[in-house]
Amino acid sequence: MSRSSTVSLSRRTLLGAVTAASGYAAVASLAGAQDASPAAGEWSYTDVLGTTVTLPERPVRIVANIVTAAALWDLGIKPVGVFDWTVSNYADGNHIAWGNIAVDEVVNVGNVDGNIDPELLLTVDPDIVLTQTFDPTDPTLTNGILPDLAERIDAIAPVLVVTDMTSTDVLVDRLVELGVSLGADMDAPEVVAAREAYEAKVEEFAQVAADKSDLTTLWVNFGSDLIYVAGPQDVSELIWLGSLGLNFANADSEFATEFWEELSVEQALLYPADVVYSDVYSELLTAEDLAAQPVFATMPAVAAGQVGLWNRDFPVSYGGVTAFLETVLETLRTAETVTGDATPTA
8 A cells, every 4th residue: 555545544544543751841842843932932943844034023823734733722821712623523623633622612714524624724724733744745644734725724824743653752752842842831830740650651652562572563444344453653652662662464565664554454464463452543443343243353353353443533642642542551461461472573
């Protein structure tokens, strides 16, 4: 599969779409690299594409894709508008991506596909629009901004692409650094507590991964006709979990650098794994769902009841990532090797 089709699949067709924590000290060093100015007066920021936006003062009225918006919200920076496929399809806030955002305090400026509607964007009078890219080399893969509308959107408010598909720990640091530039108080008690909980959870995860070093995992979106296996070298959270010691049954696959590898149901046993994590967008989500299907029931992890939840599109904030790690650990802590002589690969 091409990178383009892979990303498109992750965000729409499939209903969707960091090493130990480096802490606040790393954020300070990132500020220099990202060229963000947190002081009062002129505000400047250089995004992941190398685009620099300079404004006469710090932006206050912010519009952002939902994962970015949720991360900023946890730092006390509250966007006025949001967009994304998830926002348009889970408008009531009933999705992990919303995090702690108060749904009634933001405006959805996207259409049914989650792309920004310029007319709706005008209604919130934004100072800045923040989004992410699924591929920095391809303008068509900038989340929420159709190429033929990019100039109209930029005329309403400048656009910054603030995250990409790099390791989750890097994304956390980037969004904290962005929050600092926008006025976040990193000494606020709730922020300090969230950061400490995050650092402790990362340490715990690395220890559990070391204790379970004989186990392999597989991260899958399960459908009744097709399944999609996530590439551990292309999915942000899997890149990070691998650096923390987690093993992947498909680590040596030629598709390990693709977001998704498409398989038929009959190929479900291609990568025997001790633990399977089912994508939150899966048609067949739970161990019970999978065990009821003859082919899936023969997967070692399913037969052993070692099926966990992959909460994809979680907020990339201290709290959001801590919750994600705990969800992974809920299954990993008690999992046992069930794939016989299979040799795990990192």
